[in-house]
Amino acid sequence: MRKVGYRTALIAFLATALPLVMSSDASAQYRAFAGRVEAISKNEILVENRKGDKISFVRIDQTVVVGEKKSWQAIEKNDWVSVSWKMMDTPRAAYRVVVMQPKK
Numbered sequence: 001m002r003k004v005g006y007r008t009a010l011i012a013f014l015a016t017a018l019p020l021v022m023s024s025d026a027s028a029q030y031r032a033f034a035g036r037v038e039a040i041s042k043n044e045i046l047v048e049n050r051k052g053d054k055i056s057f058v059r060i061d062q063t064v065v066v067g068e069k070k071s072w073q074a075i076e077k078n079d080w081v082s083v084s085w086k087m088m089d090t091p092r093a094a095y096r097v098v099v100m101q102p103k104k
Contacts (some may be wrong), residue, residue, distance in 0.1 A: 006104050030095065033057075040075050041046040045094060047083055057094035067099035075099060 022026055035049035046056045059102040068079075075081065075097070 001082045032082050032084050037077050037079045037081055041061055047081060057085055057092045060093045063094050065097045068101060069099040
């Protein structure tokens with residue numbers, strides 16, 4: 001009976017500890033922030049949403065641009081975008097930028 005108790009305790013410990021040990025950037029969830037491009041430079045983009053919130057994102061090597069425009073250099077002020085980023089990044093890194101059709 002004691003052997004079963006030890007095994008149960010070991011399984012419970014591993015089930016609790018493994019997700020903490022195995023967590024990494026790959027498991028981080030992406031967030032999306034959509035709005036109008038307020039400003040853009042070679043390495044940074046400032047986006048304002050419809051509520052008036054402004055958030056800046058930095059360009060990284062992994063940044064991908066898709067949608068109406070296909071490159072960071074093609075994005076202009078007043079374009080509508082959705083930026084995917086991870087909550088844990090400081091500063092906020094733009095992993096994916098989707099350029100959308102202009103809002104009316």
